[in-house]
Amino acid sequence: MSNNTKLEVKDLTISFKTTQGMVRAVRGVDFELQQGETLAIVGESGSGKSVTSRTIMGILAGNGVIDKGNIFYEGEDLTQIEESEFHEIRGNKIGMIFQDPMSSLNPIMRIGKQITEGMILNGKRLKQQFEKLFHEEEARVHWLKRDIKRAKREFKKLKEKAKDDSSINLAEAKQTMQARVQKAKEELKPAKKELKRAKSEAKIKIKEIWNEQKEKANKDIQVLKDQLQGADDAKAADIKQKIIDRKEELARFKQVTKREARERAIKVMDEVGIPEPEKRLRQYPFQFSGGMRQRIVIAIALTLDPELLICDEPTTALDVTIQAQILELINKLKREHNLSVIFITHDLGVVANMADRIAVMYAGRIVELGTSEDVFYDPRHPYTWALLGSMPDLDSKERLVAIPGTPPNMLFPPKGDAFADRNKYAMKIDFERQPPMFKISDTHSAATWLLHKDAPKVEPPEVIKHRIERMLKRNSSSEVKS
């Protein structure tokens, strides 16, 4: 892992508990994201791209389970940390733009409130300072409690396994479990005491800080009040304003005030290109057009200055011109804030403009990963071919290559390559064994048996070959011109 790596996802596997059984939504996804880079995840609906991004954001639905795998964000494993710790990352570090601007905004809440809500909730500065003072002790207690639970759970699993497998020594396992629990419990008591002590100490300390600030402010205000007596009207108004400002300053020491949040909201709205932000703050979502609504969703994500932005199909509900505007906006913000972006979409055309690297997902796995030049000019996986062939560009006249059939039912994930059923190039091995990622170049890899050294040589469909030739010709001719 190099220093620049912002996010690393390793062998992530997610299932959903449903009444019919476990739906294997994501089956071992690996990728990493560098600082300032845009990674596009492309795939059909149901391929697990949204689930992956939601897991990174920590908002997986209640019935979703992370079976295995890790998500490292700046070296911290997001799958292991507690909800309260996630609060500090979510929004502050990782922001998200949701798919449908119609349904992700609250229709009966003014825009201003929706934009400032996150800032005010996340902005209890004094409280955060207080919590930081005893964070270490709290974490220790939390880990011990977790350890006890985990030991019990592991034993339970083993017990179930032992029903079928007689070779497991239950008694011994029980003993080790009990010993582990006992040890943790013994440690837990002093840890709790320590936490209590740290907490009360922190309380005193914070109170001191706060009182000091308050005193300072009161003194200033008193001075101003003294000046107020005997001042003429114009001057009095000025001084009164100063008093209000001083009070505001004090309040800001404690938390993000409404005024502060409002100022920031106006600034962000201006940044994403909403005209007359002061007036617009007081309006409801229905008073905005689709493109404007999407801008608001982006503004909400930006208020907390995230370093990583996840865009979940931000332009699917919009038409072509508005889509172009929103994409330009995201690109501009990315440059200005030096954001890393994960861009999720099913439309390959959108991606060409945005992405540095592209991951094509199918049935919960990444089937092709490469830079955008790799994927567009030298696609290797049959699914990527199919995706490219199914969309007409401005020059295509041939019949489109439609993908026959539908994606597999992930209640019963196929044994071999998930795409084999819909793939006319499928070989026998595709139905039996899952292909590993074959490396094509340093940046480019694809999961298909066609790349195996014993596989027959297969050319991509004519439509795609023609198109790539056409694109390369056009680009070289335009380069000559320029």
Place this chain on the structure above:
Amino acid sequence: MKTEINKNETPILSVRNLKTYFLNGSGKFKMLVKAIDDVSFDIYKGEVFGLVGESGCGKTTTGRTIIKLHNPTDGEIYFKGQRIGAGFRHLQEEIKNIRQDENLSNAEKREQINIRQKEIRERIQDNNNVDFDLMKDMQMIFQDPIASLNPRMTVKEIVAEGLRIAGERKDSVINEKVNDVLETVGLLPEHASRYPHEFSGGQRQRIGIARALIISPDFIIADEPISALDVSIQAQVMNLLNDLRDELGITILFIAHDLSVVKYFSNRIGVMYYGNLVELADSEEIFLNPLHPYTRSLLSAVPLPDPLYEKNRKRIRYNPAETHDYSKQKPTLQEIKPGHFILANDAEIKEYKKGLK
């Protein structure tokens, strides 16, 4: 692959100066929304006519007015030579003007008003009594395959509904026809007894197409049939529509906002902007010679699966207030080159002619 169109024939559908207005709000907020404001075009037999524009420009309203889901405010619609819809707003205004005219004597006024009132009566007559057999030849495919299918009806009931309304009572005939049409759109006969929620998006759109096809229409209005679908499924539906056109010779009015799809599919393209048709030409021509600034801006917004090209793509912005000066002369739809129409006034036509390749 696109079929050749004989433009000397009478068009299957003509739209003349069509206007559809809606009244919105009440009290002091009451306002007139001009969803379509003076649109004229012809569609010839066997062609696919594409209508593009951003959302809210009136392209869906045009489709719905043609199939008479809305009544036209003004203008006329001819289908196979018969007038099927007509509005009379301009006649009413003329009558008002005549009444206020002081130069005319009372007898003259009455005479002129009578002529116009007779015309209005005729138009109302035409509007209300459309030949049922004629209208059967026109069908519509709706945008949203989820919302446009009744969730409580089986596929067979949905598909057969039109047939029943058309007067078919025999179950055996209905079954046979439903099975036939399901096969045409690539579904299986056993799908007939299922409900819409059991199907995927692409299959649902096929049901919508089957419903339109069952009484063998000559003309189909396809209102964004693929906008709500995934890219891979879009190709399936487009190929299906292509086959239908080639095999059954159906004329299609194809409404969409995605230019690359419209280009791929249509013989001629009309570009709409805020209720007006701003440019109309053959699909090749419109991409070779986009003249109207709005068409250019629309073309420059189309994303292509080509990273190098995309990195250099410059989007052209369109601002009607800056681009056009219509204070002296109002624009009209003019033919700048055979088959290429553009909304402009005389001064602009001169400008555009220079840019013609």
